Amino acid sequence: MRRGSIVRMVVYGVLAGTVASLVAVAVPWLPTSASEQMDRIVFTFWFTTVICIGIFAIVAAIIVYCVLKFRAAPDDERDGPPVHGHTGLEIAWTAVPAVLVTAISIVSAIVLAQNEDAGDNPLRVNVTAAQFAWSFEYPAENGEGGLRSGELVLPVGRTVRLRLNANDVIHSFWVPEFGQKSDAVPGIDTHLVITPTRIGSYSVVCTELCGLGHSTMRAPVAVVSEEDYDAFIARLASNGGGSGEETGEGIFASAGCGSCHSFEPAGTDSQVGPALDDLAGAAENAGLSLEDYVREGIVDPDARIAEGFQAGVMPKTYETTLTDEQLDRLVQYLVEGQS
Amino acid sequence: MTELQHTHHDLAHGHHGPPPPRTGLRRLTGPGYLRALWLTLLFGAIGFGIVVFFRWLGGWDPILHWDVLATVAFMTTAPVGFLAGLGAFDYWIYYISGRPTRPEDHSGHGAYSWRDYFRVNTDHKVIGVQYLVTVFFFFVLGGLAAMLFRAELAQPDLQFVDGQAYNGLISMHAALMIFLFIIPAFAGLANFAVPLMLGATDMAFPRLNALSFWLLPIAGLMLVASFLAPGGAFASGWTAYPPLSTEAPMGQIFFNMGVQWAGASSIMTALNFLVTIITMRAPGMTFWRMPLLVWANFTTSLLVVIATPFIAASQFFILFDRIMHTNFFTVAEGGYVLGYQHIFWFYSHPAVYIMMLPGFGIISEVIAVFSRKPVFGYRLMALSLMAILVLGFSVWAHHMFVAGMADWLRVPMMVTSMIIAVPTGVKVFSWLATMWEGRLRFGTPMLFALGFLSMFVLGGLSGIFLASVPIDIHASDTYFVVAHIHYVLFGGSVFTIFAGIYYWFPKMTGRMYSEGLGKLHFWLTFIGFNGTFFPMHWVGLQGMPRRVADYAAEFGNWNLVMTVFSFLLGISTVVFFYNMIVSWARGPAAGSNPWRALTLEWQVSSPPPVFNFDEIPQVVGGPYEYGVPGARHAVLHAAAATEAREEEVVR
Numbered sequence A: 001m002r003r004g005s006i007v008r009m010v011v012y013g014v015l016a017g018t019v020a021s022l023v024a025v026a027v028p029w030l031p032t033s034a035s036e037q038m039d040r041i042v043f044t045f046w047f048t049t050v051i052c053i054g055i056f057a058i059v060a061a062i063i064v065y066c067v068l069k070f071r072a073a074p075d076d077e078r079d080g081p082p083v084h085g086h087t088g089l090e091i092a093w094t095a096v097p098a099v100l101v102t103a104i105s106i107v108s109a110i111v112l113a114q115n116e117d118a119g120d121n122p123l124r125v126n127v128t129a130a131q132f133a134w135s136f137e138y139p140a141e142n143g144e145g146g147l148r149s150g151e152l153v154l155p156v157g158r159t160v161r162l163r164l165n166a167n168d169v170i171h172s173f174w175v176p177e178f179g180q181k182s183d184a185v186p187g188i189d190t191h192l193v194i195t196p197t198r199i200g201s202y203s204v205v206c207t208e209l210c211g212l213g214h215s216t217m218r219a220p221v222a223v224v225s226e227e228d229y230d231a232f233i234a235r236l237a238s239n240g241g242g243s244g245e246e247t248g249e250g251i252f253a254s255a256g257c258g259s260c261h262s263f264e265p266a267g268t269d270s271q272v273g274p275a276l277d278d279l280a281g282a283a284e285n286a287g288l289s290l291e292d293y294v295r296e297g298i299v300d301p302d303a304r305i306a307e308g309f310q311a312g313v314m315p316k317t318y319e320t321t322l323t324d325e326q327l328d329r330l331v332q333y334l335v336e337g338q339s
Numbered sequence B: 001m002t003e004l005q006h007t008h009h010d011l012a013h014g015h016h017g018p019p020p021p022r023t024g025l026r027r028l029t030g031p032g033y034l035r036a037l038w039l040t041l042l043f044g045a046i047g048f049g050i051v052v053f054f055r056w057l058g059g060w061d062p063i064l065h066w067d068v069l070a071t072v073a074f075m076t077t078a079p080v081g082f083l084a085g086l087g088a089f090d091y092w093i094y095y096i097s098g099r100p101t102r103p104e105d106h107s108g109h110g111a112y113s114w115r116d117y118f119r120v121n122t123d124h125k126v127i128g129v130q131y132l133v134t135v136f137f138f139f140v141l142g143g144l145a146a147m148l149f150r151a152e153l154a155q156p157d158l159q160f161v162d163g164q165a166y167n168g169l170i171s172m173h174a175a176l177m178i179f180l181f182i183i184p185a186f187a188g189l190a191n192f193a194v195p196l197m198l199g200a201t202d203m204a205f206p207r208l209n210a211l212s213f214w215l216l217p218i219a220g221l222m223l224v225a226s227f228l229a230p231g232g233a234f235a236s237g238w239t240a241y242p243p244l245s246t247e248a249p250m251g252q253i254f255f256n257m258g259v260q261w262a263g264a265s266s267i268m269t270a271l272n273f274l275v276t277i278i279t280m281r282a283p284g285m286t287f288w289r290m291p292l293l294v295w296a297n298f299t300t301s302l303l304v305v306i307a308t309p310f311i312a313a314s315q316f317f318i319l320f321d322r323i324m325h326t327n328f329f330t331v332a333e334g335g336y337v338l339g340y341q342h343i344f345w346f347y348s349h350p351a352v353y354i355m356m357l358p359g360f361g362i363i364s365e366v367i368a369v370f371s372r373k374p375v376f377g378y379r380l381m382a383l384s385l386m387a388i389l390v391l392g393f394s395v396w397a398h399h400m401f402v403a404g405m406a407d408w409l410r411v412p413m414m415v416t417s418m419i420i421a422v423p424t425g426v427k428v429f430s431w432l433a434t435m436w437e438g439r440l441r442f443g444t445p446m447l448f449a450l451g452f453l454s455m456f457v458l459g460g461l462s463g464i465f466l467a468s469v470p471i472d473i474h475a476s477d478t479y480f481v482v483a484h485i486h487y488v489l490f491g492g493s494v495f496t497i498f499a500g501i502y503y504w505f506p507k508m509t510g511r512m513y514s515e516g517l518g519k520l521h522f523w524l525t526f527i528g529f530n531g532t533f534f535p536m537h538w539v540g541l542q543g544m545p546r547r548v549a550d551y552a553a554e555f556g557n558w559n560l561v562m563t564v565f566s567f568l569l570g571i572s573t574v575v576f577f578y579n580m581i582v583s584w585a586r587g588p589a590a591g592s593n594p595w596r597a598l599t600l601e602w603q604v605s606s607p608p609p610v611f612n613f614d615e616i617p618q619v620v621g622g623p624y625e626y627g628v629p630g631a632r633h634a635v636l637h638a639a640a641a642t643e644a645r646e647e648e649v650v651r
Helices: A003-026 A036-069 A087-116 A226-238 A248-254 A280-286 A290-299 A324-336 B002-013 B033-058 B066-086 B090-096 B114-118 B124-153 B163-198 B206-228 B251-279 B292-323 B337-354 B357-371 B378-394 B396-400 B407-419 B421-435 B444-467 B469-475 B479-509 B515-542 B553-586 B638-650
Strands: A123-130 A133-138 A147-149 A152-155 A160-166 A171-174 A181-184 A190-194 A200-206 A218-224
Touching (some): A003 A036, A036 A087, A036 B421, A036 B444, A087 B444, A087 B469, A123 A152, A147 A248, A160 A171, A160 A181, A181 B469, A218 A226, A226 A248, A248 A324, A280 A290, B066 B251, B124 B163, B124 B479, B163 B357, B163 B479, B206 B251, B292 B378, B337 B396, B357 B378, B357 B479, B407 B421, B407 B444, B407 B469, B421 B444, B444 B479, B479 B515, B515 B553
Parallel strands (some): A152 A218
């Protein structure tokens, strides 16, 4: 190979590498990290990207060089030089990629081990997934469990270990800014470790196809200061937090109603399901009392479908998961909150 | 030339030619569509009767259980009746029943009019074309499904379809493209090319070959028919994870059973390839003289026969849980839902190599021929196929890094997944080295080969990210995965299918396609493909999960871009079909060897004579000896060969 062609190859390689690097830098590839685990994932991502850009630049340079340099003239019927192989080259392009992927494997394995380490005293939160809502159970201040909410609230800087389970089909828990993801599987417990680093609001996204309402299966996430977290737990405890003694407001929160429905007294504003602030007209159209209408909507959600929404999305399990008393209190809370 | 060969074979094999037309009652009882019609109905009724009788006998309620009836009558016995009616079993029935075997009349061999393509035909070349036309029919359906859901995804919120229809469309798109397009498209190309390349007159088991083709339209129609099932099409993705799939409406059964038919088709074809390649190589065709396409189909067939029974099992488990009340995946009864994923991916990961290795073979042929150079490192190319075959069975759990499986399994599976990049890299670098200092010609097959090379490298690199467990935990089940699989299956497999179609089109039809339209097709596909799938990488990493009908508003603009480019991709296939159809009908004659290739299929007429070779050729050297003075791959006629040698001496 003449020196001129080596120079041209290097120029093409640098060009291809530059273009790839520009794409890598110009596009916001990853969400802004909000957890220590995501920080490490971002590091692994860029470590891998640098190696991959190098490989891409080499391959692109050779392809471009071949296309430009070795194009045969239309009337050129000759064959190329009969080169059958080169043992040294073949060993090189077996060994070098092997070393590179081994390096990526080692970095990945170390990062994985760090990302799985929950430390000595993590906050333990149980996550339950059901078609198509999330429910979170927090430990009370006295150390006993059982405070439920449809919202995931986490104190900043404290490592939390989530224990996930599913009631019906497989779901998957993902907060893009936290990086961590795990399926919630019926019949087995799975775990996730997250150390939030940034105060703010995020969203749990279900990433495993779970049925009709899969794309609506979201839950709000808030990362708050330690004090705000304590206040949140105190508020959960004061309205009963899923203990069976909770208020209507508490049930509305623990059953996850606010993940899909906007309701002013509860301060929720999701648009996945119909708004619950003004149901009197709909009840009248249905020929039911407001109370019966609300009750029917909870225990048999597909009986009547509000315009612009589809059947089969709201869970049909509330009749069994809520006690009669809880159901009464929830209906009362909704009826009293009508605007 | 062709005329001469016909005479020759008339002597060797007795009569062959179009079967005599049938008249009267023979039209009802002889093989054909009339008999297929009434036998389908009869066999369907028998299946129906069996179910109803036994349910009545057992006192089970309801007697008309539609899940069971659909499984037995509609999707098991009726298709068998159809095959019997068409004549797929005729010869075997004669043989089994002890009647004197009919003399070999070869009336079901070779095509003399377009009608012969709709019959049970035992000619591997006809079967190859039957496969290709069939799979492109399902390619269109799968592509239309994709354009429908891309239209839905152009804007956030729901516009055209609801959740059930959307999930049905994505599941149908994947199932058709995988089971009815990519896998059988390679089976079709190999069916045509492999026996010719080996110097064989046909496949080892021509009747089995015909049967395995005819299972395919049955499988495809079964999948598509699920749109008519109560509750809609199967909608739990092509992965069909339980418990979602065990609880899904009846359409799911169509997927469970459709996969069985397609899988049986693949297994039969693979066995046929293995026996053909092992036993029917022409004299002198040692394993180290086989073209790499043959090597690729040899390894692919090994993958198919080992792996495909696993997906059959996984779908039977789902079906049994539904209609026989077994509890493989019923949690309340001690079922284990992750068991499905292990069995499913033990097939479905090797399946990505089933969908890629034959493409590697095509690319090796095209790049060597269009660069006028021997394949660089031929033996390492063959060995890397074998390495992928072995490693391919040790990486399945990388699809399950977030599934909740045993923690210890992740790092070993990550390492094997990373290592499998090494033999793949060997192939890419060897192709590049093959082009180096060659005399490159950029015909359409070469353009698709280069498109494949660049896109497959991108798909391979995004695969490295997904093999890394911590990155995969973030990227799993997002659009990044969708981007990755389309870079390897579309940018990879589909580009190689197009390369193969353009490469062998002159051999199959005897006519040349339009280079101009071929190039237009390539560039539209290349641009449409990248515009559709490249943005998916960052859209996914930023937070858009896969398989959603509705998504966060922030992803709206990029989704609109993807939809626009996906429609360009749709338009590109119109150019392709126009080119294929018009060129097949009216293209200029191609001649026997338009690419001046050395492999055996190019040494006979286009299209090849019914029995491929006048005399079985003698193979005397490697298949890619471009530029080697005096080197030959094979000698076709002993006399001609001597003559050619004498001429050379005189000169």
